[in-house]
Amino acid sequence: MRAEIVAVAVPAAVILAIGLWGLDRGGMWGDESVTFLVGRRTVPQIWQLLHGLDAVHGLYYLFMHVVLAVHPGEVVLRLPSVFGAAVTAGLVAALGVRLVRPRVGLWAGLLYAITPLTGHYAQEGRSYALVAAGVAAATLLLVRAVEGRSRRVWWWYGGVLAVTCLLHELVVLVLCAHALTLVLMRVRRGVWLGWARAAGVVGVVLLPLVWVSQEQSGQVGWLVTPGWDQAGLLVRDFAVGPDGLVFWVSVALMALGLGAGRLAAVALPLLVLPPALLIAVSQIRPLFHERYVLYALAGAPLLAAAGADWVAGVVGRLRLGGRRVPARPHSRLRPSGGTPIALRNDCPHDDRQWSGRRLPYGRLGTLTGVLAVALAFVQCLPLYRQDRSPAHRPENLGAVAARAARDIRPGDPVLFLPSNWRLTALTYPKAFRRARDIALRESGPRSGTLSGIETTPAELRRKLAGVDRVWVVGQSRLLSSGLLPADPTERVKLAVVEEQFIARERYVSGRVTFLLYVRRPAVSVSAAVAASSAVVSSSSRDRS
Structure with a gap:
């Protein structure tokens, strides 16, 4: 025994x-x-x-x-x-x-x-x-x-x-x-x-x-x-x-x-x-x-x-x-x-x-x-x-959260692309306490979902039009492949940040990328006309 x-x-x-x-x-x-x-x-x-x-x-x-x-x-x-x-x-x-x-x-x-x-x-x-x-x-x-x-x-x-x-x-x-x-x-x-x-x-x-x-x-x-x-x-x-x-x-x-x-x-x-x-x-x-x-x-x-x-x-x-x-005889053989x-x-x-x-x-x-x-x-x-x-492991959400706690300013908007990467903020809420979840409409526990329910595409476009910088916690493959998500709200997220913003800071942990987008500099109409006139004048001098 x-x-x-x-x-x-x-x-x-x-x-x-x-x-x-x-x-x-x-x-x-x-x-x-x-x-x-x-x-x-x-x-x-x-x-x-x-x-x-x-x-x-x-x-x-x-x-x-x-x-x-x-x-x-x-x-x-x-x-x-x-x-x-x-x-x-x-x-x-x-x-x-x-x-x-x-x-x-x-x-x-x-x-x-x-x-x-x-x-x-x-x-x-x-x-x-x-x-x-x-x-x-x-x-x-x-x-x-x-x-x-x-x-x-x-x-x-x-x-x-x-x-x-x-x-x-x-x-x-x-x-x-x-x-x-x-x-x-x-x-x-x-x-x-x-x-x-x-x-x-x-x-x-x-x-x-x-x-x-x-x-x-x-x-x-x-x-x-x-x-x-x-x-x-x-x-x-x-x-x-x-x-x-x-x-x-x-x-x-x-x-x-x-x-x-x-x-x-x-x-x-x-x-x-x-x-x-x-x-x-x-x-x-x-x-x-x-x-x-x-x-x-x-x-x-x-x-x-x-x-x-x-x-x-x-x-x-x-x-x-x-x-x-x-x-030795086994009694358990029968x-x-x-x-x-x-x-x-x-x-x-x-x-x-x-x-x-x-x-x-x-x-x-x-x-x-x-x-x-x-x-x-x-x-x-x-x-x-x-x-x-x-x-x-496929990613380290703790490392992403630590980077967010260091870099996010009070009131900075944050997008999760796709929305299930909101898990990062939900798992480590202290790291994102200064951020503003700009797309969230209803939390996961209240809605009976894992990561919550997000706002409509039109409402999200309106909200993003009023910000000059936005943080994105996104799927690395999605952000680098150019593929369009099936969900309309996810497509709006990807389209807006790529068309109206420029990526500045980037941190990658396996399947998750944490990056900062800042709005592209706006070019006024008068500045555009002046720049066009300068190009035409320069061309005339060259021909003469």
């Missing part, structure tokens, strides 16, 4: 330390600012917003409303993700312990903890690390249910998976992975009935969210159809090291882990099926992004740890002169119904018992694996340092 507890606790502690390292980056990026703003609204205001926007994240926003009530800050915003990643690492380790042995669980949990993609989303103020924890918990409950511990386990399984699907609806793909797991384990009819009832509960709970989110599908209109390049990138993101020796060793160990019986039956479908299905669906309707299938990452370290365990077993047998080690799972023994080289004594290579092999994981983490340190830089 002590070995099992250590195997679960150590990976959780490691990712907890990694997640807390550099957690305060000094600025939120766009998606995090949405979490921050929505979470600080009242529950009725959040409910009103979800009718038109972000229903898929509704449960997460309600949860963050409770969290941010403790203290509204960037560190508190990200703490749930840190703890979610720690819980996931512990659950991955628990799966390895339950399916094979403690050292496999320890190695799997540590590999999950040091994977750069895990560390990245452990520091994001979004739901994806919590979703990964929910899926790992549901997978562990599935294993317990297959072992026939209690019929109530199926209800726990369905409940956990239903709540996780409410955190993000694409978790429903896990049901397909778990169904394949049951096929590979060749479970009896009773197990299938229990799983089917639990899956039905998930479907009933999820259907209203799917119906509402279909009407809000325009929010993912920016996604593109994934190709082989995205699939290859996902493979590298799921590995401990994205390139070099560590990457190829990880791939080789995962390949060896495919023969790990029950563990492979659980890990391989979880790793492959949700991303593959989402990529396939995205060929018709783009929905794929790596963060939507982050939960599938748990399968990779389990397979790699099982492969490392097989290597350790081979080495151990060589040291023992080729003698095989008798496996699912409910009493029929053995038709897979090979998961412990062909069990190091826990041999002739009544602990094998000499058991502890040494475990420590060797831990050392190998530590060396892999050292190789990934540059990636972790880079990830903790604010510049590594």
Whole structure:
């Protein structure tokens, strides 16, 4: 029991330390600012917003409303993700312990903890690390249910998976992975009935969210159809090291882990099926992004740890002169119904018992694996340092706000182009307290929108005609591409500042540009006539 507890606790502690390292980056990026703003609204205001926007994240926003009530800050915003990643690492380790042995669980949990993609989303103020924890918990409950511990386990399984699907609806793909797991384990009819009832509960709970989110599908209109390049990138993101020796060793160990019986039956479908299905669906309707299938990452370290365990077993047998080690009987190898799972023994080289004594290579092999994981983490340190830089996110709204607080004069008008970049001012209101939001007609909380409702194009033209300078917080690509926005008010913003103003000061932070426009100098009629006469006179002298 002590070995099992250590195997679960150590990976959780490691990712907890990694997640807390550099957690305060000094600025939120766009998606995090949405979490921050929505979470600080009242529950009725959040409910009103979800009718038109972000229903898929509704449960997460309600949860963050409770969290941010403790203290509204960037560190508190990200703490749930840190703890979610720690819980996931512990659950991955628990799966390895339950399916094979403690050292496999320890190695799997540590590999999950040091994977750069895990560390990245452990520091994001979004739901994806919590979703990964929910899926790992549901997978562990599935294993317990297959072992026939209690019929109530199926209800726990369905409940956990239903709540996780409410955190993000694409978790429903896990049901397909778990169904394949049951096929590979060749479970009896009773197990299938229990799983089917639990899956039905998930479907009933999820259907209203799917119906509402279909009407809000325009929010993912920016996604593109994934190709082989995205699939290859996902493979590298799921590995401990994205390139070099560590990457190829990880791939080789995962390949060896495919023969790990029950563990492979659980890990391989979880790793492959949700991303593959989402990529396939995205060929018709783009929905794929790596963060939507982050939960599938748990399968990779389990397979790699099982492969490392097989290597350790081979080495151990060589040291023992080729003698095989008798496996300790496993009471958990029979699912409910009493029929053995038709897979090979998961412990062909069990190091826990041999002739009544602990094998000499058991502890040494475990420590060797831990050392190998530590060396892999050292190789990934540059990636972790880079990830903790604010510049590594799509933008740093905190840096833009700091520049605004320094440069904006009292009463200066400000435009947000498009309007959703008003998030910058709403997230950091003190930086814009001296500015005048010239286009805003009704605030977001009052209107039930994220960034508020703006005035009409005609009214905005009238207001801009009376100012000599205006600050713009705009999308960098929109300001530099010359493309016209679809919204009439946004088109007026872009047309007026380009026709009547000149850009003077500019600050760029990824997708956001903060710049000052000053009105073009007016040329009076008399000055224009005098200039024209001077040109004509000069031409006459030249001809003479």
